Amino acid sequence: AQRVTQPEKLLSVFKGAPVELKCNYSYSGSPELFWYVQYSRQRLQLLLRHISRESIKGFTADLNKGETSFHLKKPFAQEEDSAMYYCALSTLLEYGNKLVFGAGTILRVKS
Amino acid sequence: NAGVTQTPKFQVLKTGQSMTLQCAQDMNHNSMYWYRQDPGMGLRLIYYSASEGTTDKGEVPNGYNVSRLNKREFSLRLESAAPSQTSVYFCASSDSKRTSGLYSEQYFGPGTRLTVT
Numbered sequence: 319a320q321r322v323t324q325p326e327k328l329l330s331v332f333k334g335a336p337v338e339l340k341c342n343y344s345y346s347g348s349p350e351l352f353w354y355v356q357y358s359r360q361r362l363q364l365l366l367r368h369i370s371r372e373s374i375k376g377f378t379a380d381l382n383k384g385e386t387s388f389h390l391k392k393p394f395a396q397e398e399d400s401a402m403y404y405c406a407l408s409t410l411l412e413y414g415n416k417l418v419f420g421a422g423t424i425l426r427v428k429s
Numbered sequence: 430n431a432g433v434t435q436t437p438k439f440q441v442l443k444t445g446q447s448m449t450l451q452c453a454q455d456m457n458h459n460s461m462y463w464y465r466q467d468p469g470m471g472l473r474l475i476y477y478s479a480s481e482g483t484t485d486k487g488e489v490p491n492g493y494n495v496s497r498l499n500k501r502e503f504s505l506r507l508e509s510a511a512p513s514q515t516s517v518y519f520c521a522s523s524d525s526k527r528t529s530g531l532y533s534e535q536y537f538g539p540g541t542r543l544t545v546t
Contacts, residue, residue: 327469352534361433362472362519362537404471414460414479414523416487417535419471 320345322407324420331395332428339390339423341379341405350408351388352417353379357401365390365403375399395427430455433538435520441544442510450505450541452520460523461503462535463487463495465516472519478503510545517542 321344331337343349353365366374368381368388379390388405405420436451454461459480464472464487474487478497492514494506503522507514521535 322471324471361539362521364534367534411477411479411485416462416474416477417472419464419473421469421471 320407320409320418322405322418322420324403324405324423326423327421328424328426330426330428333397334394337390337392337395337399337425337427339403339405339425341388341390341420343386343388343405343407345386345407345409347410349381349383349388350415351379351381352406352408353377353388353390354404354406354419355401356404362404395425397427397429400425400427432456433520433522433536435518435538435541437541438539439542441546442507443546444511446510447506447508448510448543449507450518450520450543451502452504452538453502454520454522454536455501456522456524456536457500458522458524458536459500461497462521462523463493463503463505464519464521465489465514466519466540467516475505475518507543510543512545515543515545 323342351368355365356362377392402422404422406417408415433454462477463475466472473489476495478484481500496504518541520538523535524533
């Protein structure tokens, strides 16, 4: 079964502290994983995807196939990082793909 | 470009009423999707349309119908609304072609907040 698990509903950290948002997945094929972010009163938008291996807004995420994880990390949290974060798994359809989302983690960065 | 637009932004219905949520995209994408967002459950796929003229059920299709009117527009209809359909509804679109072995990202609309009393 295709499943994405985000074990934390809420993660609260102080500004300047490291952040790690956990994501585990279950998928029999070769996974394509994403992190989407939803800031207050804004639409859901792509933050990063595993294949790009780039840092966006200081965030990175490494795909660990052995542990079936795709945790999102940032060394020093900023107040503007406060948002809802969703981990998502791309799964194949007959034509195209669809996304399976985790339940989401609210990140609150306190000053 | 406006990207993905949705109407209405807010709606309150009484149990048993019907309504249609509208979605349009101006990015010439082949695929369009309808998700619902509920606390603690993330986004769940209701229906999708891989290309113009085709629609398929997602994870939670019961109580909904869709129409892919043309390449730009994909509507979601609630024939007889129930309180369990109180949710935030998101439309999304993407290019279904693979580039460099990857599917393109999905672009989301601003959402429709629906309350059924």
